Amino acid sequence: MPKLIIDNIPVEVAPGTSVLEAARSVGITIPHFCYHPALAIAAACRLCAVKLLDGPVKGIQMSCALPAQDGMVVSTTDPEALKMRALVIEWLMLNHPHDCPICDEGGECLLQDFTIAGGHSRRRYQGKKRTFQNQYLGEGIHHEMNRCIECYRCVRFYQDYAGGTDFGVMGSAGRVYFGRFQEGPLESPFSGNLVDICPTGVFTDKTGRFRARYWDYQFAPSICQHCSVGCNTSPQNFQRETIKIVGRRNDQVNGWFICDRARFDKSYLNDPQRPREPRLDGATCGYDVAVDAAAKSIAEFVRNNGADNLALVGSTRLSLEGMILLVQLAEAAGGARLCYYDDPAQQQGSVAAAKLLHEESAAYVKDIEQAQWVSLHAVDLMEEGPMLALAVRKAYLAGAQVFLVAGDALPVQSTLPFKYTAVETLDQVPFEGGGKGVIICGAGSKDPDLLAEMASSGAKLVMLQPGANGFAAALLAQEHAAVPLAELVSSRQVRGVVCFEADVPEVLLSELEVLASADWRRGPVEATSPIFLPTTTWVESDGTTINYEGRAQRFQRTRVAGLPLKGLDPKYYGSATEAVALHPPHVHRKEVPGGAERDAWRVMAQLIERLGGEAVEPLTGKWHALKSLDPEGEGARIFEMGLGE
Amino acid sequence: MIPETLKTSLQARVASAITAREAAVDVMKELQAHYGWLTDEAVEEAAALLGLSPLQVEELATFYEMIYRRPVGKKVIHVCDSISCWCADCDKLIQYLKDKLGVGLGGTTADGMFTLVPCCCMGMCGDSPAMSVGGTPYGRLTPELVDEILEMERKKA
Incomplete structure (x- = not known):
């Protein structure tokens, strides 16, 4: 294990660790652009220069490409190293446009940070800047080549890491150009990571450009719900709208990156057509009125037909909390049937x-x-x-x-x-x-x-x-002998259903009476249900999911529920007694327009209370250990916690 | 479209390489010789022959200065503007060439004979200032010598 000294701090690192990484391990960030922990070393930007005062090599060295060795004495603050870095940043900035105010990267730009850190604030170069034609790269990514500082991160990611072949680096010397052979959408399903990986604004997220600055965003650790891998993300929200979704590092799951579906597939979160109002027989009502009605309807159905004829239908979209409470709700309803899947296979x-x-x-x-x-x-x-x-x-x-x-x-x-x-x-x-x-x-x-x-x-x-939280559904289905809905329907065992974020196929629906449904998206169930209870999506709620390998991960609420402020109809500001004004009222109101949604598990908890059950916390008993999971951590496999089979 | 014979010989060249990529330069040069320059069509043909994407061929094509991605004259003049030639006052020589041919750097003469491009060292520092015309290197250039060389190259063509 090489032992070295960095800025008077003794450091011991594993063999093969670079000086840059060794410095980082003791909290010293050496400025860098081309270095990225997930990518091969390029040593292209020359910014991570340090001075070696003693040891096997001496003088100015690139710390990203220099393996730590015994006896090295490294200074990151030596005047010579500082001068070198200041000159490198000045040189990297030669051609960079002064367009930060109109650049979507502004505020979250590594180039801004290190330009300031490098002390470069006065432009000496008076010559012409080299300029490029940008390319159309599809609907996900905007290309702005003039901002490029040739760190090669994009091409190393796109071709080497992700195996794409349609994007690369062309030309040489001052004409180096990162793009495609011909304009057109990027083919790699991982192309969106160029946005995260570019240290400046060459690639920006077209789906969320010019909406807000980094400091405007609300975000929290979240888990992607598109498939059962459970990649860690960080949705960036502004005024109740999910503007962008970026990858969040978890070496046990997705490393640094996410796929394009996780990043770009988000319009349904902001959809103004999302069903946000509780409904009773087609008319909007208060949430508690709808919950009361649902409880009453369940009780009545059970009284008339027996609990055996009622199924509570969940899905693999539900959070673990919702799945657990569904079991308790079934008990509170006098022993109703449980479904987490509709398809037996x-x-x-x-x-x-x-x-x-x-x-x-x-x-x-x-x-x-x-x-x-x-x-x-x-x-x-x-x-x-x-x-x-x-x-x-x-x-x-x-x-x-x-x-x-x-x-x-x-x-x-x-x-x-x-x-x-x-x-x-x-x-x-x-x-x-x-x-x-x-x-x-x-x-x-x-x-x-x-x-x-x-x-x-x-x-x-x-x-x-099948489904983001399929593992949890499987655990609960097994433990509580849940039966697929199609089976219950074909054997005529149930006639009534209450659906929680369940996508019941219309074939089954036609044979069933839907008593109530709780969901955050539209669908045939929502359309036919006499009582509708709007729920929150994962970006608007706390919860737990279990991914394909049994890894439980917590996600946090990243924003409040409600209609995005952008494009909000003035009627939401109006009052019942006065005519609708185009300007929001100059008085405060506590409710968020369209913000009545509740977490599915909380709706279940309220129903349990109404049905005479005990008030319940989902993560209790054997699930208690999951409550303390750190949403910013790596999650934990349930086997380690004794929760698996 | 390239003739079948050329295609077959290029396929053989690619097959004899340990990795297809190392045959890329040869393939590009052959296609350039066929078309006069490396056309977009030629890039795609090279990609198909090499099992690479057109972009990956383009990466190589645009890196090498002797692969021409735009139409060029019959003979390309590469005149060195790197450090040794610069010390030997290549600026004056380049100006002389521009004036004589009536084109700027990157331009092709009206008769389509010469295209003038700068290059960054061809290993003739000992004989600077240097240039190459249609692949033939010339050193220790003077305006008189340039006149002679151009005359000769024009006749040879």
């Missing part, structure tokens, strides 16, 4: 996967990255868990063999960022003991016997759940 596969996975068998992301072989079993990875494709790519680049078993059903446009061998059955994958291999499959709609066969191979397993 999905429940069967999902539950089988949750049963098969345990601490030894469930693959960590590191296991995928370091695997000797990876077998994808009839899974559309770009659909079911895009970020795992990057983990498989790491293994592939390190020499792992990748197999795609029975992959004919895959859509052609899903190009994977690694090469693979297509085989027909699992038997054709040369296991060789299985020790360092990983099998990746989708758990939903899979035959449990097939899943068990995979588990018996001795390989590490990734079984992607």
Whole structure:
């Protein structure tokens, strides 16, 4: 373990650690642009210069590309190093436009920070700046090449890390240009990360440009709810609108990056058409009136038809809190049936996967990255868990063999960022003991016997759940003997349902009486339900999800619920007695327009109370340990907490 | 479209390389010789031959100064403006070339014979100032010598 001294602080680091990383480990940030922990070293920007006063090498060195060695004495504040860095920043700024006020990166720009930190405040260069034509790169990303400082982060990410081939670096010397061969949308499903990774404003998020500055945003640690990988994100909100979503580091899940779906697919959160008002028989009403009515309707139905004929329908979209309270609500309703899935095949596969996975068998992301072989079993990875494709790519680049078993059903446009061998059955994958291999499959709609066969191979397993919180649904479905809704309907066991964030297919719906429904999105259930209770999305609530590997992660409320202020109809400011004025009233009001929504689990808790049950906290009993999970931490696998099978 | 014979010989060249990428420069030069310059079509053809994306070929094509991504004259004059030649007053030489040919840097003469481009060192520092015309290097240049060389190159063409 090399021991060195940085700014008079003795540091001991693992072999191979760079001086820059060693300094960072004791809280010293050496300015840098091209260095990024997830990418290979380029040593292109020359900004991380330090002076080595003593040891095996001496003088000015680039700290990102210099491995820490025994006996090094490093100064980050030596006048020579300071001068070097000041000159480098001045040189990097030669061509950079003075357009910070109209640049969307302003305020969250590494170049701004280090220009100020480097002490460069007076322009000496009076020559012409080099300029470029920008390219159209699709609807996600805006291109502004004039701002480029040639750190090569974008191309190293796009081609090396994410395996894209349609974006790169062209030209040489002062004409270096980062773009595409011809204008057009970026093809990589990870292209949005260019926004996060660019140290300045060359790539900005087109879906949220010019809406707010960094200091305007409200944000909190959140978890993406698009698939069961559970990538860590940070939604940036302004005036009740989710403007941008950026990646948040979690080395156990998504590393530094997120896929484009996580980043750009957010319009439904801000949708002015989102059902935000509680409704009773088609008319808007107060929330408590709707809850009372729902409780009454449930009680009445149970009295007339028996609790057996009633099903409480949840889904894999619900937070763990909601799923737990659904069980208690069923009890409070006198023993109503529980559903977390409508499709029997999905429940069967999902539950089988949750049963098969345990601490030894469930693959960590590191296991995928370091695997000797990876077998994808009839899974559309770009659909079911895009970020795992990057983990498989790491293994592939390190020499792992990748197999795609029975992959004919895959859509052609899903190009994977690694090469693979297509085989027909699992038997054709040369296991060789299985020790360092990983099998990746989708758990939903899979035959449990097939899943068990995979588990018996001795390989590490990734079984992607149907739905973001499918693992939790599987645990609860198993524990409380939940039955898929389709089964209950076909055997005519239930006639009435209460839905909580459940997407019941219309075929089933036609055979059922919906008593009440709670959801944050529109749909056939919401449309047919006589009582509607609007709920919050994950950006507007606290909650817990369990991802495909059994990792429980907490997310926090990132903003209050309610209609985005932008484009808000003046009627929301009007009063019932006076004519609607175009200007908001000059008086304070406490309620947020459209902000009546409540968390699904709180709605359930209120229903439980109304039905004569005990007031309940969801994360109690065996779930108590999850309550103290740090939303900014790495989460915890439930097996470690004794919560798995 | 390139003729089938050229395509077959290029395919053989790519097949004999350990990685396709290392044959890229050869493929680009052959296609450039065929078209006169490396057209957009040629970039895509090279990409198909090499199993790369057009962008990845473009990255290489735009890096090398002897791959021309725009139409050029029959012969390209690369005149060095790097440090050794600069010490030998290449500025004056470049000005002389511009005046003589009636074009700026990057321009092609009206008769389509010469295109004048600067280059950054061709390893002839000992014979600076230096240039190359249609691939033939010339050193220790003077205005008189330049006149002679251009005359000769024009006749040879």
